Amino acid sequence: METTTQAPITTIAEVGRHDGEAVTIRGWLYNKRESGKLIFPIFRDGTGVIQGVVPKNQVTPEVFDALKNLTDESSVIVTGKVRADKRAPGGYELDVNDVKVIQRVPDDDPFPIAHKEHGVDFLMEHRHLWVRTPRQAAILRIRAEIIRAARNFFDERGFTLTDSPILTPAACEGTSTLFEVDYFDEQAFLTQSGQLYIEAMAMALGKVYSFGPTFRAEKSKTRRHLTEFWMVEPEIAYAELDDIMQLAEEFTSHLVQSTLANRRADLETIGRDVTKLTNIKPPFPRITYDEAVKMLQEGHAKGQVEARFEWGGDFGSPDETYISSQFDRPVMVHRYPTKVKAFYMEPDPLRPELALCVDVLAPEGYGEIIGGSQRIGNYEALRKRIHEHDLPEEAFKWYLDLRRFGGVPHSGFGMGIERVVAWVCGLEHVRETIPFARTLTRIYP
């Protein structure tokens, strides 16, 4: 019989390489089933779960009793022989021959997350423990894959990573949606977007992107909102609207296809219908704002949209849901009215009342995942727009400089990572897509 020191340490994800061999796994007791003189402890180690088999007459009394009395989530180092078994969900079982209990969870204060349903409040209150469950672990691995794929996508296309600052100076626009911080007796804010800063980087390095957290103090309480979320924002000098629309669809497709290729088992763990993801490939449907408005009005006439939408407004989430429900892949809506969009967006030369901008709406009601535009390249035009929006020109002096010293057409977009993860995973709420969600009502743990 092998001893603990001789059996090589491995992970549950890799036990398939050790079929028939003794291995050591370092992890936790996930769950346990008993049948008299036979114990089935289920171990997890962060890479997966594996069921152990422990017949009383095959192990020492010490090992048998230790496992019989083991409590959920106690930490253990376990040694045993890997054996392929068709009855095992993961394909392999572990014939345990030794176990070392590192820390036993006490009987009178057991692990609070049971193997059954819980309410949202309870789970969020125990988020630090909830992440140990297979479903949450799978979601977090998919998040990591999407971030990895995003960085790969830009790195391989000659983009330079130029992260934007998180602390920003005096508010340029309304402060109601910004988190204020004291900066050595000066007023500062947590960033709401890195966009203005990466525009400066694009003028220096050509093709750039930033990836980092952004903060919004909005009183939003919906399945699509967090107060702290992560955005990836590419910005390209000399790019026009059509260039970033093509980039956006290639990018979105790359994230989905990478997840399908590399994290399929995790998608299955969370029960995602992957057939809804396989066709997420370019070209994505492209419609103008005008066409989207027409679509909403026809939907209203058919009784599928509650309120009649009038040209000129921005879409609410029920509107976005209806538009996206008409397609089997993300839809790109472009050229919104200038009035409802940001001051820095370039007007369409053919129709100046429209902005050269695009929103990418995810299918299945997940709403806007990308917002982008061509930026105003001309100094006087931008200065005029700043005044039209009653913004303090002084605060934008550096931003205007980008148009004084070699101003060029340039474009970019921002993608909210959590909404993409929620969509790819098919989740009810974005709070499960980030390790520790920050919402209107929660900052613990």
Next chain:
RNA sequence: UCCUCAGUAGCUCAAUGGCAGAGCAUCCGGCUGUUAACCGGAGGGUUGUAGGUUCGAGUCCUACCUGAGGAGCCA
């Protein structure tokens, strides 16, 4: 800020205005192939808070607190 819903055992939920209960978890016992194992038993309660109505309130009324979903908001 507004609308709707919900707060009962550690968790998920029952309980017509009339003795506060079940399942899971925990503990004890049984079971050599269990898959949210199963079977038997035990412990576990200031019914969110404060008032009010009533012979009697988990249940009805008022206010507040907390949470959930949605709206608005989200350059």
